[in-house]
Amino acid sequence: MPQAQPLPELDPRFSDPKASAADWSDAAAQLRDAELFWLTTVRPDGRPHVTPLIAVWHDDCLHFCTGPGERKAKNLRENQEVVLTTGVPSLSEGYDVVVEGEAVRVTDEPTLRALADAYVHKYGPDWTFTVGDGVFVHEAGEALVFRVAPRTAFGFAKGDPFGQTRWRFAQ
Template sequence: MPHVTPTAELDVRFSDPKASAADWSAAAAQLRDAEVFWLTTVRPDGRPHVTPLIAVWQDDALHFCTGPGERKAKNLRENREVVLTTGAPSLSEGHDVVVEGEAVRVTDPAALGVLADAYVRKYGPDWTFTVGDGVFVHEAGEALVFRVAPRTVFGFAKGDPFGQTRWRFTQ
């Protein structure tokens, strides 16, 4: 699958005058390498739900999994719009990345097999999944798998110079 190169824009309202739009390849590398993400979903009554989880960057999208009875899975049955966030726990250095998009179920056995391999490569053998009927299977049970292709991504450079870049994707 070809890699997507989004359009980058520096938001001068929230950026140092010395800043320039960040390079997408650095943000994509951070999404690939980050170990922990924060997933925001919306409860049926409209309240937000935020939880940490692990995810893999594969084929220009973030992928995560969850048990079918977990709050995030229940929320996604009603509203598939999500935000995934990762970053540095510092105010003066590093980069934060915020991905907005739609969480779409992955059920294709071949795609699930590729993602299962990606989890092991990134997180080690404790995260070994087999492929069941449209799901991951693990000793703890079944997990639904979701793909979030970015619609919009925000990058927040911290330190000197600080800056806010927005990348827009054409889907």
């Protein structure tokens, strides 16, 4: 798991002189509360693949799930490096957070049960999963579950003052 409070670094090249580095706790709260994320994976031929999905923040990591036949699951069989992005579609206000890391399969039942509870708590009863044989089970089928521990994260403050913060995590 990543360290709880990495040191923030403000990048002056992309920040207003009035800006200060953001605290990781604020970015982690946004990751916890965000409803929608954009997942970037890499296809076997090297082209990027980006798709929206839901995710939960649990034990200082982002978690998402996908069907085993979906493009993102196929991509992850070859290359586990991913980027998860969340934020607001505005140039003049809000905050965006980008998390880079490795997507690692979660298969142990206690963790999967905790994550299934986290999905219901965050997204409601339509996102109820049972756990079976190292996967989530839903009326639509099985879903593989992945954990992304942040290796590097970026925060983009928009508006006044704008700023870019980078956090590096001990691995």
